[in-house]
Amino acid sequence: MAPRPAPSPLPARIERWFDARGWQVRPHQLAMLDAHRRGQDALLISSTGSGKTLAGFLPTLADLADDPAEGLHTLYISPLKALTNDIERNLSAPIAEMGLPISVESRTGDTSGAVKARQRTKPPHILLTTPESLSLLLSHPDAPRLFLSLRRVIVDEVHAFAHGKRGDLLALCLARLNALAPGHVRAGLSATIGDPAPYRDWLSRAGRxxxxxxxxxxxxxxxxxxxxxxxxxxxxxxxxxxxxxxxVMEAVREHRLTLIFCNTRGLAELTLQELWAINPDNLPIGIFHGSLSLEVRQRAEQAIAEGRLRALVCTSALDLGVDWGDVDLVIQLGAPKGTARLLQRIGRSNHRADMPSKAWIIPGNRFEYLEARCALDAIAERQLDTEPWRPGAWDVLAQHIMGMACAAPFDADALYAEVTTTAPYRDLTRSQFDRVLGFVRNGGYALAAYDRFQRIRQNADGLWEVSHPRFIGQYRMNAGIIVEAPMVTVRFRNGRKLGQLEEGFGATLGPGDTFRFSGLDLEVEAMVDNDLIVRATRKSAIIPSYSGTRMALSTSLSDRVRALLHDPGEHDRLPSDIREWLAAQARFSRLPAADELLVETFEHKGLHHMVLHSFEGWNAHQSLGMLITQRMEQCGLDPVGFVSNDYSLAVYGLKPIADPGALLDPEVMDEELRRWLDRSYLLKRAFREVAVIGGLVERQHPGKRKTGKQVTFSTDLIYDVLQRHEPDHVLLRAAWADASTKLVEVGRLARLLERARATMVHRDLPHVSPLSVPVLVIIGRESVSGGAAEEELIAELEAIIAEESDVPAAGSVPV
Structure with missing residues (x-):
């Protein structure tokens, strides 16, 4: 007798749905179902298009198919509002096809107040949300009732935010959910994790x-x-x-739908302008980035879904998870900066498990070609970047403590125990927790005399409670982790909004000035309060300037570029002009070893230059440039300035630099870095962010929103008071931590200086080296496309390469 087939682990309606499509449940989907039924949290790492999202929701569908009970069953958390909209659309269709009585809704900052209120009393079975919206839900007194029925939590694209402040906030929210609904099961989903261990720690309930x-x-x-x-x-x-x-335009013509990724919003606007200028067939091309209004972004999403666009120029706002099945080509303009990010973007193309994603990378310069080549090597070897992890931020903890007080009076001992079950805060000491609690209580001793900072107090039972109802409203209006640069709203006189521009750029515009935004040429009519009133124009336009965070070159990709650079055996894989460039560098100077810091000095155009080829990223180079020019001043070397890119730093002055090592002493630099940060705008900028996140300064009041100038003015005043009277204040500590990592990248700076101490090689040259040209052409650049000075420098070097091909390598200068 033939053995009976094993019974299906799926309910009949779901099984029939799979059969009708000729599909089989994949092993990783069954493994996630099995983990859920065992009550075990799980991290799923699976390639884009492999059914990862369905694997996350399959246990939910199976549970609710068998028992469609009332109440919230599953909470889905993603880093992007666009992703929750996409999941709602793509999940609702199979639920309807299976005939399952399951309700699905989104809750983000774009959800109306009426819908939010109804969701707290009559929630759907599946709620799709973001970390910030979840944090606000947990701040309501009815949170215990809302989450009583919770059985599953899905954290999508966990790699995108677990290691940052939004991950800190979500970890704290998950700890509170564990207290409210201890029987629920957690699931993390990702396609691009290099090292799973820290993500498993982050997802766990006790850091294990x-x-x-x-x-x-x-x-x-x-x-x-x-x-x-x-x-x-x-x-x-x-x-x-x-x-x-x-x-690029030819590729758009030849494909059904092309996503064109740019690394900055300004570049996205510039690219759209360039493509429209050479689009004789008027193929529909759209744009999507975070500064555009919700209406504009939704129109782009709808046009894609309905097949009305042939291309979409976009930024990291579309990196994650949005599933548009018609995308058959992804183009990355410029360097990838990291293998995980590149894979994520490429995965938008042919978003199916049985079809390869198709992508182009178009490097902007020669170093970016090397970076792209190394990224492809890493992908082929399945070696993804790993993100740096750091302790949980104190400003985020302060916001969470205030949210918990808004929900109900809390016991400090119990909350501390709950907080330290999370991976980001597991090493937080009780004295540190009490310091943050004290800040939430009254702002710290330097601010304690002001009523506006007296937010919580201890009641007769020893529990901490909100001191006045107005602080609850203040918290709910201002909670959140993302602190954008101050913005102005761009709108037509009829009220139609196009999006937002950074206030610093908007302040430079007056009536009659023109700029390009959202694919339109616009002329300024007026600035009314925080609105920039515009009209369409045919006049030539400039491109808006965005100062958003600069995309960092990953450490692992940087290491690969250095290794490729030093290995002549690998150069045969490179285009002929890049081979010539590197060969000329080897003849005239040196190709640095993988662990070596090459420093070149030479005179050019009457100035003495020093170029460090360190490959540690723009932020670290900018910080080092500040410090070196200060040291040059002290040494009487009369510095004129510095420029940097991700690969090199060039400083230049009126006198020759005979001893670069003296300018790079790590012990001296460490002290000077601290002094420089203490008086630099970077620390004030970081303080502005932590003051907003920590609740010290409000962005919004009932009926109005503060302008960026007002917020900056308030935080600058408080910053100066604290620096004078409480230099060890909780938020100053938090600002220092932010500035030294996100803005300055002190870790990479320290690595650079240690390498200088151990492996620095100095070459004193008679002229500019080939490797120095990409950074030197930045000097004096006055337009996007460069200018005569750039063309002159490149022509000069190409002439040297052509005429002096037999010049022997320059001699080493001992360090």
Missing amino acids: GEEVALVTGKDGPPPDIRIVVPEGRVPWSGHSARYAAHQ
């Missing part, structure tokens, strides 16, 4: 990652990725890849 099951999906076909070099030549400098506009 071994208790979280690790589930991996079967890899799909390898992606089809090309590095495209129009006309076989890679520019010396730049990052916009504008030289490839015609090839």
Whole structure:
């Protein structure tokens, strides 16, 4: 007798749905279902298009198919509002096809107040939300009733935010959910995690990652990725890849739907302008980035969903998870900056498990070509970047403590015990917790005399409670982790909003000035309060300036570029002009070893230059440039300035630098870094962010929102008071931690200086080196496309390469 087939683990309606499509449940989907039924938290790592999202929701569908009880069953948390909208759309269809009585809704900052109020009393079975919206839900007194029925929590794209402040906030929220609904099961989803261990720790309930099951999906076909070099030549400098506009436009014509990723919002606007200028067929091309209004972004999403666009120029706002099945090509303009980010973007193309994603990378300059080549090598070897982890931020903890007080009076001992079950705060001492609690209580002793900072107090039972109802409203209006640069709203006179521009750029515009935004040429009519009133124009326009955080070159990719640079055996894989460039560098100077810091000095145009080829990223180079020019001043070397990119730092002055090592002493630099940060605008900028997150300064009041100038003015005043009277204040400590990591990248700076101490090689040259050209052309650049000075420098170097090909390598100068 033949053995009976094993019974299906799925309810009949779900099984029939799979059968009707000729699908089989994949092993990783069954593994997630099994973990849920065992009550075990799980982290799923599976490639894009492998059914990862369905694996996360399958246990929910199975539970509710068998028992569609009232109440909230599953909470889905993603880093992006756009992703929750996409999941709602893509989840509702199969639920309807299966005939399951399951309700699905989103709750984000875009959800109306009426819907939010109804969701707290009559929640859907599945609620899709973000960390910030979850934090606000938990601040309501009815949170215990709302989450009583919770059985599952899904954290999507966990790699995108677990290691940052939004991850800190979500970890604290998960700890509170564990107290309210201890029987629920957690699931983390990602396609691009290099090292699972810290993510399992973060997902666990007591910082013990071994208790979280690790589930991996079967890899799909390898992606089809090309590095495209129009006309076989890679520019010396730049990052916009504008030289490839015609090839990009041709690709748009040949594909159904192309996503064109840019690394900055300004570059996205510039790219759209370039493509429209060479679009004789008027193919519909849209734009999508975080500064555009909700209405504009939703129109772009709708146009994509309805097949009305042929291309969409976008930024990191679309990096994650949005599933548009018609996308058949992704183009990355400029350097990828990291392998995980690149894979995430590429995964938007052919978003199916059985089809390879198709992508082009178009490097903007020669270093970016090396970076792209190394990124493809890392992807082929399945070696993804790993993100740095740091202790949980104190300003985030302060916001959470205030939210818990808004929900109900709390016991400090119990809350401390709850907070330290999270991975970000597991090493938080009780004295540190009490310091943050004291700040929430009265702002700290330097501010304690002011009523506006007296937010919580102890009642007769020893519990901490909100001192006045107005602080609850203040918290709910201002809670959140993302602190954008001060913005002004761009709108037409009829009220239609186009989006937002950074206030610093908007302040430079007056009536009659023109700029390009949201794909339109606009002329300024007036500035009314915080609105920039505009009209469409045919006049030539400039491009808006965005000062958002600069995308960092990952450490692992930086290491690969250095290794490739030093290995002549690998150069055969490179285009001929890049091979010539590196060969000329080896002849005239040196190709640095993988662990070496090459420092070159030479005179050019009457100035004495020092160029460090350190590959530690723009932020670290900017900080080091500040410090070196200060040291040059002290040494009488008359510095004139410095410029940097991700790969090199160039400083220049009126006198020659004979001893670079003296300018790079790590012990002296450490002390000077602290002094410089203490008096720099960077610390004030970081303080502004932590003051807003920590609740010290409100962005919004009932009926109005503070302008960026008002917020900055308030925080600057408080910053000066605290620096004088309480220099060890909780928020000053938090600001220092932020400034030294996110803004300055002290870790990479320290690594650079240690390498200088151990492996620095100094070459004193008779002229500019080939490796120095990409950073030197930045000096004096006055427009996006460079200018005569750039062309002159490149022509000069190319002439040297052509005429002096037999010049022996320059001699080493001992350090």
